Amino acid sequence: MGRTVIAYGACILLLSACGGAIAERADRNNPAHCLAAYNYAHLIYRRGPNPNKAAALDIGARTAFESLKLDKNGNYPVALSEAGDFAREHRTDQAMMMGLLAECERDQDANPDYQIALKDGSLLALARKLEHR
Numbered sequence: 001m002g003r004t005v006i007a008y009g010a011c012i013l014l015l016s017a018c019g020g021a022i023a024e025r026a027d028r029n030n031p032a033h034c035l036a037a038y039n040y041a042h043l044i045y046r047r048g049p050n051p052n053k054a055a056a057l058d059i060g061a062r063t064a065f066e067s068l069k070l071d072k073n074g075n076y077p078v079a080l081s082e083a084g085d086f087a088r089e090h091r092t093d094q095a096m097m098m099g100l101l102a103e104c105e106r107d108q109d110a111n112p113d114y115q116i117a118l119k120d121g122s123l124l125a126l127a128r129k130l131e132h133r
Contacts (some may be wrong), residue, residue, distance in 0.1 A: 002058050007113040009074045010031075024124060026086075026090070026096055026097075026099070026103075027101040028100060028103035028104050030082075031069070031070055031075075031079050032079040032080075032081075032082035032083040032085055032086060033082075033083070033100060033104075034066055034100070034107075034108075035063065035066055035067070035070075035079060035080070035083035036061035036084075036090070036097075036100075037062065037098075037100040037104050038059050038062050038063040038066065038095055038100040038101070038104070039083065039087055040087060040091065040097045040098075040101065041055075041098070042056055042059045042096075043064065053080040053131075056131065057124065057128065057131060058125050058127075060126075060130060060131060061118065061123035061124050061126070062104075062105065062108055062114075062123075063127075064106065064123050064127055064130075065114050065117055065118075065123055065125045066108075071118075078120050083121040087133065109113060112132030121132040
């Protein structure tokens with residue numbers, strides 16, 4: 001769990017510092033794009049003109065779920081790099097990023113594994129722990 005916490009924290013804090021190839025279009029089937037959208041929303045909900053702690057916590061849980069899946073498959077480092085590139089390239093396109101966010105959230109909401117992890121409290125506990133760092 002410690003490695004996962006560090007990996008998730010790296011996702012939230014370092015997305016914009018990663019490098020590599022940049023995708024032109026948003027793809028909700030690409031976990032890296034969803035990580036970028038979650039990070040984008042997290043920053044808005046935490047630091048925007050109208051901070052929303054509950055929404056930031058929800059996005060933190062969603063980010064944790066994606067990060068844990070990627071870490072389990074060994075794809076986290078590559079996805080984190082791609083997410084950083086995508087976020088940096090598209091950070092000024094709020095309509096595209098928020099549209100991607102909505103698509104990624106819909107897909108997660110339809111995922112039974114996400115629903116189970118959300119109901120058992122583990123995702124929210126991890127998100128809460130990281131929000132207080």
